Amino acid sequence: MRLLEIIITKEDKEVLEKLLDIEEVVEKWSSETLDGHLVTKALIRDEHTKELLSNLESMPNCRVIIHPVEGILPKLETPDEEEEKKIGFSKFIAISxxxxxxxxxxxxxxxxxxxxxxxxxxxxxxxxxxxxxxxxxxxxxxxxxxxxxxxxxxxxxxxxxxxxxxxxxxxxxxxxxxxxxxxxxxxxxxxxxxxxxxxxxxxxxxxxxxxxxxxxxxxxxxxxxxxxxxxxxxxxxxxxxxxxxxxxxxxxxxxxxxxxxxxxxxxxxxxxxxxxxxxxxxxxxxxxxxxxxxxxxxxxxxxxxxxxxxxxxxxxxxxxxxxxxx
Known part of the structure; x- marks a missing residue:
């Protein structure tokens, strides 16, 4: 599990919301900084971090801070068997x-x-x-x-x-x-x-x-x-x-x-x-x-x-x- 802290300008808010509007993002919340930037934190499963970061990399004026997650309460439900099959070969890649x-x-x-x-x-x-x-x-x-x-x-x-x-x-x-x-x-x-x-x-x-x-x-x-x-x-x-x-x-x-x-x-x-x-x-x-x-x-x-x-x-x-x- 990774916690991504994404810092963007207000103009990119809609673009970011579309990127984070996927099932793999477990939870997200946003706040505004004093200088007018938006800070969005997104909790995402390890195996999906790589793809999301690839999309964020193409956004101008975007900074991402990656935090490893040691634990979560309450415990998250694990993906069902069908989703595990979709992950396939990339399952072993747990790091971006x-x-x-x-x-x-x-x-x-x-x-x-x-x-x-x-x-x-x-x-x-x-x-x-x-x-x-x-x-x-x-x-x-x-x-x-x-x-x-x-x-x-x-x-x-x-x-x-x-x-x-x-x-x-x-x-x-x-x-x-x-x-x-x-x-x-x-x-x-x-x-x-x-x-x-x-x-x-x-x-x-x-x-x-x-x-x-x-x-x-x-x-x-x-x-x-x-x-x-x-x-x-x-x-x-x-x-x-x-x-x-x-x-x-x-x-x-x-x-x-x-x-x-x-x-x-x-x-x-x-x-x-x-x-x-x-x-x-x-x-x-x-x-x-x-x-x-x-x-x-x-x-x-x-x-x-x-x-x-x-x-x-x-x-x-x-x-x-x-x-x-x-």
Whole structure:
């Protein structure tokens, strides 16, 4: 359930009343501000918020404040079975595009907390890898903030928002470089790191794992659910191979380091492909029609680029394997 606080001018009153004159709006009430604006509050079910916000976005001089509703007294009646059938596939989308903006923006801010979490997760993952302790590696997955940049990148791509894409790329690159540098110098100082458990050669299972993590991450975000468990899944696909690549590179095990970094790169690509597909199928797009066409073009181009990058990595892996058998 969402409470929308809609602020408009008096001239748009009739237009707003028509938009809110639908069954999905549970309750509404209006008031007038001192400067002559109208404030209308509308209580609406989660699954219908997206469509209404899309219509409100096309109204000039309209501001909407979205409030999540923790509870209502008396309790509202749930939709009957027939209405549930009408909702269909979109039932799992409990959060609007506007709310997603704030959800994907905060995790990609290069704040001191974000950088500290990257550093700490790198150290924890390194200790777990060197000690070959699965429990410690899981601890690194829990605190690693690698879900945000990838989900934000896919979200920005689907909307054709270059600002979000740029911000996500910078955050992703900085976090990757920090983890790689820490593990690289650690590998140089640790002595022989050749006895650590190596990453397996890149396989179809690795690609499937990364795609599943991407789908799960976006569906979790669209459903308005906490992303901590999904974040562990994403960290499982990113943090261990990245830190392992740095340790092996610092220890001069270049071939094994390359294999681990290829797995990390493949996972990044697959996460973004899965994210773009899920956001697109969920109908996440700009509100204005001229922006929609631009966003579709950018989404298509990004999807092709990520797919080409994945194909090149797979070809490179196959060539390396072939050279190794000769």
């Amino acid at each position: 595009k506007e709310e997603l903006y704030s959800d994907v923006d905060e995790p990609v801010n290069l704040s001191v907390n974000f950088i500290l979490m990257v550093i700490l997760s790198s150290f924890v993952a390194g200790i777990g890898i060197l000690k070959d302790n699965v429990a410690i590696i899981i601890g690194a997955m829990v605190i690693a903030p690698f879900l945000g940049p990838n989900m934000s990148m896919a979200f920005g791509t689907t909307l054709g928002d270059l600002k979000i894409i740029k911000k996500s790329m910078i955050t992703g690159i900085v976090s990757t470089v920090i983890a790689l540098l820490i593990s690289f110098f650690w590998g140089m100082l640790a002595g022989d790191v050749g006895n650590i458990t190596m990453d397996p050669k890149l396989s179809a299972e690795d690609v499937v794992l990364a795609l599943v993590c991407g789908f799960a991450g976006v569906i979790s975000a669209l459903g308005g659910q906490g992303g901590s468990l999904v974040g562990v899944m994403v960290a499982a696909a990113l943090v261990p191979p990245l830190v392992r690549a740095g340790l092996l590179l610092g220890g001069a095990y270049y071939s094994d380091a390359l294999n681990s970094f290829l797995i990390f790169s493949t996972n990044i690509i697959c996460l973004n492909i899965a994210g773009i597909i899920t956001f697109y199928l969920a109908g996440i797009q700009p509100g204005k029609w001229w922006e929609k066409e631009n966003a579709k073009k950018k989404t298509r181009n990004a999807f092709l680029i990520w797919s080409l990058a994945l194909a090149l990595i797979i070809i490179a892996v196959l060539m390396i394997r072939k050279m190794g058998t000769e």
